[in-house]
Amino acid sequence: MNTASGFDSRIFGFGMPRLVMGTGARNQLAEHAQAFGQRACVVSDPGVAAQPQFHELLQSLQAAGLQVTTYTEVLPDPPLRIVEDCAQVARTCEADLIVGVGGGSALDVAKIAAVLKQHEVPIESMFGTDQTPGRGIPTILLPTTAGTGSEVTPIAVLSDEAHDLKRGIVSDDLLADYALVDPELCLTLPPAPTAYTGMDTLTHAIEAYTNKFAVPLIDAFALEAVRLVATCLSRAVHHGDDRDARYGMSLASLLGGLCLKSVNTAAVHALAYPLGGRFHVPHGVANSLLLPHVMRFNAPVAADRYATIGEVMGSTDCVAAVEALSADVGTDKRMREFGVEQQHISEMATAAMEVQRLLKNNPREVTLPDAQAIYEQAW
Ligand SMILES: [Fe+2]
Secondary structure, three states, X not given: OOOOOOOOOOOOOOOOOEEEEOOOHHHXXXXXXXXXXXXXXXXXXXXXXXXXXXXXXXXXXXXXXXXXXXXXXXXXXXXXXXXXXXXXXXXXOOOOEEEEEEOHHHHHHHHHHHHHHHOOOOHHHHOEEOOOOOOXXXXXXEEOOOOOOHHXXXXXXXXEHHHOEEEEEEOHHXXXXXXXXXXXXXXXXXXXXXXXXXXXXXXXXXXHXXXXXXXXXXXXXXXXXXXXXXXXXXXXXXXXXXXXXXXXXXXXXXXXXXXXXXXXXOHHHHHHHHHHHHXXXXXXXXXXXXXXXXXXXXXXXXXXXXXXXXXXXXXXXXHXXXXXXXXXXXXXXXXXXXXXXXXXXXXXXXXXXXXXXXXXXXXXOOOHHHHHHHHHHHX
C-alpha cells in the first residue's frame, strides 16, 4: 500500500474497453455492432431475456441489418458446460461478434465464448492469469446489474463443478471492445439482486483502496465508488425507480470494475470463493457477509485508509458504516443460513488458501488459522 502522504514508485498498467455511459447508451448498440460484422450472437440469461428491453435491443440489431442468434441459457456462477454451449452456438452461427447483456455471469460467459469462437482450446487451459491463447471475436457488453463491473474487467469467474470451486480467468484478451453502460437497464432489477450486487461493488472498492498494491489512480476510482454506494445503494434497493440512484450505482459499479485490472480484490473475495463454488451463495452476498469480519482483521494495518473510507461514508467507524448499510439493504447474512455447517469451515479455509492470486493482495497476511477464524466469525 502506498503511503498516505505521497506516491511510491510502483509501475502499474491500466486498460479498459471503449466506454459509452449514460441514460440511453444502449441505443448505440447497433451502430457499434455494425462496425464489427453482420452476424451477432447475443448472450444473456433467461430472466433478462424475458424483459422487453432485451427484445428492443435485438430488434435494433435486426433493424440495422444484422443477423441475430441468441444464447440465453446462462446460469449464475456459470459452469464450464454453459460456456462451451455458448461458444458452440457462436461457432454454428459463424458470429462476427458477441453481445453480452446481463449481470456478471452473462458478461463473463460472453467474454470467454468470444475467445473460444476464435481459438478452440479447453476452457481449463485458460484458468489463472495470462493463459488465454489470444483475443477472441469482438465483444460489446451491456450490464443489467450494478454490479460486478464485469463490463470493464479482464476477468471471468466460472464454476468448476468437478472440483466444487469457482475459478478465475484473467487476461487482457478478455477486455471487451465496447462497454455500453446504461443505468436504465437496471431499473427493473429487483431489490435483492440490487442489494447484493451493490455490496459486491462496495467490496471491490474497499479491497482495492486497502490493497497491498494500491496505486493513486485507482484510489481515486475506489473512493468515489465507496461514496456513490454509500449515497445511492439504499435508495436503489428501496426505490428501484429512483433514476438518480440507479445512475449512481451504475457509475459505482463501473468505477469498482476499473479497480480490478490494476489492483484487484483481496481476502474477502478469496474467502468468498468456496462459499460460491460449493454452497452457491450469490457472489455479492458471500462478499457482504465476510466484508466486516475481514475489515476488522485488516484494521490493525490499515488505520489511515479506514479513516478515509469512514470519512467518505460519513462515519468515524467504517466497519460500523458497512454493517449498517448491509443491514439496511438486507445482506447482513450469516454463513449458516446457506447450509454451511460449522464442520465445513476447516475445508473451506483450506480451499480459500488456494486463492493466492487474491490473498497476496491483502494488506495483512492471511494464514490458514486466520481464514478459519474469519469464517467462524461469519458463521
Ligand atoms: Fe466481486
